[in-house]
Amino acid sequence: MNRSLPKSADPMPGHPVYRYERQVEWGDCDPAGIVFYPRYLAMFDANTAGLFASVGLPIPELIRKHGIVGMPLVDVQAKFYRPSRFGDCITIESWIEEWGRAKVIVGHRILRDEQLAVQGREIRVWVASDPEEETRMQARPIPQEVIDRFR
Amino acid sequence: MNRSLPKSADPMPGHPVYRYERQVEWGDCDPAGIVFYPRYLAMFDANTAGLFASVGLPIPELIRKHGIVGMPLVDVQAKFYRPSRFGDCITIESWIEEWGRAKVIVGHRILRDEQLAVQGREIRVWVASDPEEETRMQARPIPQEVIDRFR
Amino acid sequence: MNRSLPKSADPMPGHPVYRYERQVEWGDCDPAGIVFYPRYLAMFDANTAGLFASVGLPIPELIRKHGIVGMPLVDVQAKFYRPSRFGDCITIESWIEEWGRAKVIVGHRILRDEQLAVQGREIRVWVASDPEEETRMQARPIPQEVIDRFR
């Protein structure tokens, strides 16, 4: 993996990429002065929501319209290339890597100073409550109209 | 992977496994009523500290004694098999999977009702501050006396 | 306020006090090496749940039985007397200070080395969903049977 991709390089040519710029907060960091790693995963999660909203599909609306309870994770991977510190400006980029029947793979990367800082991938499932038992969740096929918005 | 390993099954026979039991807190959970996934990674992180402390190597002491700034991540993977909810009792198990020169692979699994809920693996690096520039970090060989404690 | 109350001093004589001991985690702390203050409030929240569970009223059960959506805050105050660091052992103590019709005041204090580290007070409301509009919440009188459990 090229660790110094310029910010402008498109991680997924021809597909929508959602970019969000934010500063690293004091509360994101640990006693070593760098971002506490689970915070990056929280950034992935928020950016997945940003990606969907950016194509006109805010997740709160998907929940209301399609009766899903969310898109919980079945798998996550992340590689950390360089640390970030309080006050650093980072860019979080997210895109769809692949659609399955009920699954979606979301790619993420975080850039600092135009260099790759974190690379990640989430596998999420489109789930609704089980009508027979509210606390059980069931995978459902992702509606084609949702997938089409990303084309 | 066997998803219903009994709680008693040893994930790494012959090696120390640190087990910590806790209840899922309200603040761990999201609007779907299940644990917000980055919280599991925070549990991995805390349990890695528990594992080291359990063999007589509390990390605050390692920091003082060996001049490290911590053991930041270079890689993390997690698979989520079943959700947990507010009030559920979960057991987090952690062990060393492998030692490298400056790296260590830590295995984790989280059990609920004696069934596998989450499986994870962190790759961490033993790092000290660069003496020339405090905000840079340098990987260092893991002292043999640290490794020996896990044998 | 006496800042060095011994651990054994009872903050509310004659009333149940819930005590929970935990170690400060790496992820609780900030770049100054001390607990990031909102984390103390998360500890208050979790300990309120522990207090209710300790008298036989686990909150998940109250939610199911009484149709409440939780006990959201209307007010919180905290005073911070001494910082705590990664690995410190702290004790979180919580008790009911006062019952109102739909409100309850929960007192908290956090001790480190038998000295007062944090003192706090939450005012919470017993709320249910508005039957006419699910996303609105309505305050409800706290059932006497709930209050009686703390006597």
Added chain:
Amino acid sequence: MNRSLPKSADPMPGHPVYRYERQVEWGDCDPAGIVFYPRYLAMFDANTAGLFASVGLPIPELIRKHGIVGMPLVDVQAKFYRPSRFGDCITIESWIEEWGRAKVIVGHRILRDEQLAVQGREIRVWVASDPEEETRMQARPIPQEVIDRFR
């Protein structure tokens, strides 16, 4: 307190107010579907940093220049008037209420739909490491040049 102040009303006429608009994230919310209250305090903390940066005093620079370890809290109060949910757009406003010798009172309010959602106040201390013992912290007088930037 007027709970429906328009967004444009100035909480502290003649003094700089830092405003930050953000969306409520999935990970900010709890199983009741509303923001988990300690998250609001984390927003206060981040907005205090934003306020200082907005007058040309980024906190990372204050740390380097003045040798402080941060501005830890001694007191916090918050009142919660209306809940916010995933996807809601909120505005966090912060300003200096008062300067003491080593203390500063920071006021905060969070608006949703131009109505007051949360009101808060932090008392922070300007602290440096004790030169005799690095893990002890000492209050220091706030430099006049810092105070002057807010005039």
